Amino acid sequence: MWKDLPLYPEQASTIAQPVDLLYFFLIAVSAFFALVISVLIVIFASKYRKSRPDAKSAHIEGSTLLEVIWTVIPLGLTMVMFAWGTILFFDQARMPADALEFTVTGKQWMWKVQHPTGQREINDLHVPIGKPCRLTMTSEDVIHSYYIPAFRTKQDVVAGRYSELWFEASKLGTYDIYCAEYCGTEHSKMVGKVTVMTQQDYEMWLSGAVANETPVQAGERLFTAMRCITCHNSTSTARGPDLTGQFGKDVRLASGASVNFDAEYVRESILNPAAKTVEGFQAGLMPTYQGQLKEEDILSLIAYLKTLGADKSAQGAAAK
Template identity: 50%
Template sequence: MQSQLPLLPEQASNFAGNVDALMLYLLIVSVFFSALITGVIVYCFLKFRRKHPREIGASIQGSVPLEAVWTVIPFLLSMLMFGWGASIYINYRTAPKDTLDIYVIGKQWMWKLQQPDGRREVNELHIPANRSIKLILGSEDVIHDFFVPAFRVKMDVIPGRYTTMWFRATKTGRYHFFCSQYCGTNHAVMGGWVTVMEPAEYSAWLSGSSGEANPAAVGAKLFEQLACNSCHLSTDQGRGPSLNGVYGSTVKLSDGTRVVADDAYIRESILNPKAKIVLGYQPLMPAFQGLVTEEQILNLTEYIKSLQGQPAPPPPAPTAGKR
């Protein structure tokens, strides 16, 4: 509705309309009450000023109905702000299940993005329209923030952990994205463009990619190179649990709690395995903190994801002894 206003960027995602409507509501409430209060101040200033030096003010006893009115109306207006804001926030924080997952890595001062099939881009993001997209964001150095004004979504990108955000682009076109967390000298130029395409166009664009290595395949190689497969076999016979189907499942931990094996859990399991010990296993996995780059973690994660319900993927290392 307000998209004609040149003040606001285009509305190009599922969130944009609702965020703008809430913003307009906040604006109207704020302007209305600012004007009302200023008006009353000026009015009272003129009306009740002391007209001659001996004047004594009338004694006012208060009014219950008046107080009820100015308590209940602002209460309802602010609860509407809260409820409406919370519902947008919850929707934004809970990504639907069938998302297209794209990895985004921020570093001073560029964005590296990777499509699910492995195609990489720098400062460019191609996505299909009307498809739920989930960005999984990580940083190689300092805090950045991924912001697409036309989609009304942004998320901090923090070193040492993953953050995620999701949206559905509703209109094809090209939209600017920015780093919106000051991150050093070239912060201002740390941005790029999202290109939203028709799904068919997007598939064509993807298939035109120049045979870059698929992240799951790179991850499979790493899995051997780092000797992960000496403990993680395709069956539960190894020293570590089988990773088949672990991604997205609920893992029971030795302290009795449960955790959903998402990207953040896999990442932590690799970097700092002692943080959460799988029930029934010894804490003997070495920490890979400092030994693997963000990109390698991402590849390993993709590989582990690809193990969903497959019978026997990792080649068991011949040396894997039982204990």
């Protein structure tokens, strides 16, 4: 039962345990006071239950001694909480010198990450275990907030300034990344996964080797990983054209011209999105993926787009 309903997220960074410890301390203090207060209420409300209509209460004005006691004790406890929490926070605010340097750019509604070695990814983050990682972050538009519950850390990402965040992952696995600062319509879709890998796996990942994948599978993985789906979907509020079943068809452009949705057009649109914007959509929304995708990645995406919606039209043809 408790396995299905855990009370705290996984402890996957070096500060997760200290933060949880402080949390449990506060819970203990809170539970103690809540218990004392409710027990006193129950005892007093029953012991001093009104007996007769004319019964008089004791005349008590107050007690300065008691007032001092219940001022000083909570004050002392809050000072312990304050000191403890502040030390923890400042440990997080001081950036380690030997960290791996990542950059993060927030944008409605995706996270763009660049690794120290130059690789880029969208929304997801791959980090090695046991190495401090430092994220320098900014936003292209509104305020976002980079939040990894399993690492117990979060930092707002603000346009016009750089904010910083560091962590040292301590447990292999895949954990959630959320945007914690409300940033507009698709705020709850501005999410990703952080994968903590061994140093060796991380280096493997950096070199881009994922074995035994067909181009279509690779393209599907990229289509999700690069969050193309965030804008290119079939909902009415989608900010990019739906790509399902488009391959090979003619597309009307905002300029009034039309263009065939072929491999050339897909490649151009990925690398230079503003060149030929589809009618009805705003130019300049889509970022360029120049440098983020290798030529073989683009080929994989093209292979995937060819299959997208193809089975449906095939079924339609069969029905006729």
